[in-house]
Each structure stands twice: as structure tokens, then as C-alpha cells.
Amino acid sequence: MLKVNDISRSFGDHRVLDGVSFDVEPGRMTGFLGANGAGKTTTMRIMLGVLKSDSGTVTWNGEPVTQAVRQRFGYMPEERGLYPKMKVADQIAWLGRLHGLSSAKAASNTERLLEELDLIERANDKLEALSLGNQQRAQVAAALVHDPELLILDEPFSGLDPIAVDTVLRVLRQRAADGVPVLFSSHQLSVVEQLCDDLVIISGGAIKASGGKDELRRRYGTPRYEVVVGSDAGWLRDMPGVRVTTMEGPRAIIEPTGADGFRGGDEPLDQRVLKEAMSRGEVRAFTPIVPTLNEIFKEAI
Numbered sequence: 001m002l003k004v005n006d007i008s009r010s011f012g013d014h015r016v017l018d019g020v021s022f023d024v025e026p027g028r029m030t031g032f033l034g035a036n037g038a039g040k041t042t043t044m045r046i047m048l049g050v051l052k053s054d055s056g057t058v059t060w061n062g063e064p065v066t067q068a069v070r071q072r073f074g075y076m077p078e079e080r081g082l083y084p085k086m087k088v089a090d091q092i093a094w095l096g097r098l099h100g101l102s103s104a105k106a107a108s109n110t111e112r113l114l115e116e117l118d119l120i121e122r123a124n125d126k127l128e129a130l131s132l133g134n135q136q137r138a139q140v141a142a143a144l145v146h147d148p149e150l151l152i153l154d155e156p157f158s159g160l161d162p163i164a165v166d167t168v169l170r171v172l173r174q175r176a177a178d179g180v181p182v183l184f185s186s187h188q189l190s191v192v193e194q195l196c197d198d199l200v201i202i203s204g205g206a207i208k209a210s211g212g213k214d215e216l217r218r219r220y221g222t223p224r225y226e227v228v229v230g231s232d233a234g235w236l237r238d239m240p241g242v243r244v245t246t247m248e249g250p251r252a253i254i255e256p257t258g259a260d261g262f263r264g265g266d267e268p269l270d271q272r273v274l275k276e277a278m279s280r281g282e283v284r285a286f287t288p289i290v291p292t293l294n295e296i297f298k299e300a301i
């Protein structure tokens with residue numbers, strides 16, 4: 001596991017990171033979410049040792065991240081770093097060699113990755129001849145060529161069309177399933193919502209929330225139910241402890257007014273509402289509404 005522990009960093013008087021701590025766990029896709037300028041790239045660069053922190057530590061399986069350890073990490077930087085004039089397969093294999101692979105292994109890994117990323121047809125084209133989306137696939141291949149033990153990717157999905165997102169995601173998910181911790185940054189909520197297992201939310205250089213996506217959904221976001229009954233649901237407005245946020249004839253969305261939510265007390269509020277609804281006739285739906293990442297993000301920052 002990669003552990004980021006109490007990292008701080010300033011540029012001049014500007015404190016860009018302030019006590020940042022979180023874990024990136026094996027076998028999980030961790031989304032690192034924050035607005036532009038929140039501190040994602042700075043954190044990733046410190047994790048990789050490209051930049052020094054003023055204080056705090058980064059450890060990999062309990063050990064400090066040395067140059068030798070870092071060699072076994074895969075990194076896709078924000079500023080894409082491949083050579084425009086070099087052929088795609090040649091430069092990916094060359095990067096594999098730089099990471100210590102034999103030339104045979106570098107060549108076979110390159111071929112396998114280009115196949116996986118649907119880029120094999122372009123293997124002998126110069127990078128500059130590829131579309132931006134395909135150049136990005138090549139960047140992903142470059143980060144993966146040496147079978148890294150950990151993957152850190154800065155905005156790997158930005159600028160990709162939905163098909164390319166699916167392709168890159170499939171490749172990253174496979175690595176995660178093989179036990180590799182994968183951290184990727186994004187400022188696009190919808191992308192992270194779809195793709196991550198764990199989530200780290202950063203704002204103004206401080207971590208505002210982190211943990212499993214589903215756990216964060218439970219922890220943040222107002223609990224709500226969609227209630228659909230057989231006739232008018234107006235009676236819900238008179239139910240103690242209930243606030244109606246939407247009312248459309250037989251359909252309503254409700255939330256609790258009290259701090260206990262729906263689940264506190266001897267007889268939880270949701271059970272009381274359900275009983276009342278059933279005593280009045282047909283109940284067509286009584287469904288908890290899962291908060292979106294957008295709601296979690298707004299509440300957390």
C-alpha cells in the first residue's frame with residue numbers, strides 16, 4: 001500500500017498542500033478529485049519524488065520511497081512527455097529498457113499493451129501522426145510498459161472520447177485486478193463517479209474526504225426516499241419529521257428534518273412513513289436515493 005502521511009508544501013508564501021494524508025490500496029482504483037489548482041499534481045509529484053515536500057512522508061509497503069522503489073512505479077505526468085518524431089512502439093519499448101527490461105521483454109510488453117489499448121495498427125507511426133486521443137493511449141502504454149507495482153496517472157481520461165475512456169479503463173482495471181494500486185486524478189466528477197472504487201477529495205491543498213465510494217455516499221449526502229403511492233401523496237406534508245422536497249401527484253421525494261435521519265429512534269422514521277403509506281393503500285415504490293458524487297463533493301468541500 002502507498003501511504004501519504006501529513007504532507008505539506010509551500011511555493012514562496014503560498015501553502016499549496018497542508019497536512020495531506022491518504023492511502024492508495026492494492027487492487028483498487030482510487031480517484032483523486034479536486035478543482036483546478038486544488039493540489040493534485042503537486043501531491044502526485046511528491047508521491048513520485050519528482051518534487052520534495054516541506055514535511056511529511058510517503059511510504060510504499062512501509063518503506064520510504066527511494067529511487068530504486070520509484071523505478072518500479074508507473075507515472076503518467078500531466079505534461080505528456082513522449083517524443084513526437086519517434087515511432088510509437090520504438091519509444092515505448094525504449095522506455096521499458098530505461099526501466100530495466102531486457103530488449104525482448106520490452107518488445108513483448110510493448111506489443112501486448114498496444115494490442116490491449118487498440119493501438120497496434122499505429123505501432124510504426126510517429127507519435128505526431130496520431131490523434132490526440134491515440135497519443136494519450138500511447139502515454140498510458142508508456143506508464144505501464146515495465147509492469148509497474150503502483151500506477152499514478154495525472155488526468156488520464158481528459159480529452160478522451162467515450163470509446164477511448166472504456167479502452168483505457170479496461171486496461172487500468174485489469175492492472176488493479178492483478179493487485180496494483182491505481183491512483184488517477186481528475187477534475188471531472190462524472191468520470192470519477194463511474195471509474196473509481198475509492199475516492200480522495202482535495203480542496204485548497206487539504207483532504208476533505210477519503211474512503212470507499214459507497215461508504216462516502218452513506219456518510220455524505222442527505223438521505224432521501226422516493227415514495228410512489230397509488231393516489232395523491234399530499235398527506236406526506238403532514239407527516240412529523242418529514243420534509244417533502246418534490247411532490248408530483250402520487251410521487252414524492254422526502255428527507256428527514258431531524259439529526260437522526262431516517263434510521264434513529266425506537267421506530268425509525270422510514271418505517272413509520274412506509275407503514276402510513278401502506279395503511280392508505282397501494283405503495284408502488286419506496287426507494288432510497290443514493291447521493292451523487294456531485295452532492296458529496298459539494299458537501300465535503
Ligand SMILES: Nc1ncnc2c1ncn2[C@@H]1O[C@H](COP(=O)(O)OP(=O)(O)OP(=O)(O)O)[C@@H](O)[C@H]1O
Pocket residue numbers: 011016034035036037038039040041042043078187
Ligand atoms: N512550481 C510551482 N511554483 C509556484 N506555484 C505552483 C507550482 N506548482 C504548482 N503551483 C501552485 O500550486 C497550486 C496547486 O497546483 P496543482 O497543479 O497541484 O493543482 P491541480 O489540482 O493539479 O490542478 P489542475 O487540475 O489545474 O492541474 C496552484 O495554485 C498552482 O498555481
